[in-house]
Amino acid sequence: xxxxxxxxxxxxxxxxxxxxxxxxxxxxxxxxxxxxxxxxxxxxxxxxxxxxxxxxxxxxxxxxxxxxxxxxxxxxxxxxxxxxxxxxxxxxxxxxxxxxxxxxxxxxxxxxxxxxxxxxxxxxxxxxxxxxxxxxxxxxxxxxxxxxxxxxxxxxxxxxxxxxxxxxxxxxxxxxxxxx
Numbered sequence: 530x531x532x533x534x535x536x537x538x539x540x541x542x543x544x545x546x547x548x549x550x551x552x553x554x555x556x557x558x559x560x561x562x563x564x565x566x567x568x569x570x571x572x573x574x575x576x577x578x579x580x581x582x583x584x585x586x587x588x589x590x591x592x593x594x595x596x597x598x599x600x601x602x603x604x605x606x607x608x609x610x611x612x613x614x615x616x617x618x619x620x621x622x623x624x625x626x627x628x629x630x631x632x633x634x635x636x637x638x639x640x641x642x643x644x645x646x647x648x649x650x651x652x653x654x655x656x657x658x659x660x661x662x663x664x665x666x667x668x669x670x671x672x673x674x675x676x677x678x679x680x681x682x683x684x685x686x687x688x689x690x691x692x693x694x695x696x697x698x699x700x701x702x703x704x705x706x707x708x709x
Contacts, residue, residue: 590648608633
């Protein structure tokens with residue numbers, strides 16, 4: 530069904546015929562396109578799950594438990610990795626070292642010693658903590674830094690990380706060799 534819109538030449542006003550207000554299905558109040566879109570979706574992807582119980586949840590990515598000494602070493606490693614990443618990605622700046630130190634401090638405050646930690650908590654916590662940092666000269670933002678930190682921590686822990694470049698994997702491997 531097409532709606533014809535008429536233009537009045539003398540005023541430029543758009544007139545929409547009254548019958549277009551009745552373009553909704555009367556039985557459910559849904560637009561006419563709803564049923565065709567829904568059937569196309571089901572044709573390609575199958576029927577929707579009957580409940581959330583039918584869907585297997587994605588297991589959380591967990592970082593292993595660390596002692597307080599190992600946690601301090603990991604925080605220092607993470608801070609230097611972030612500074613090196615920014616220096617390689619852009620140009621060496623003092624603010625990159627400051628940001629690396631801020632990441633290390635925030636990570637120390639977020640990560641409990643002696644207990645495993647969910648990577649999601651680290652990403653959300655780091656991004657929230659880093660919002661106070663002045664990112665004006667860094668060409669990145671808190672969320673990019675938090676995501677890069679999570680990728681690096683997962684690679685260090687031996688987790689499978691999706692969508693990571695070979696350059697990022699090499700950077701983490703290089704930083705691990707330097708810290709040893």
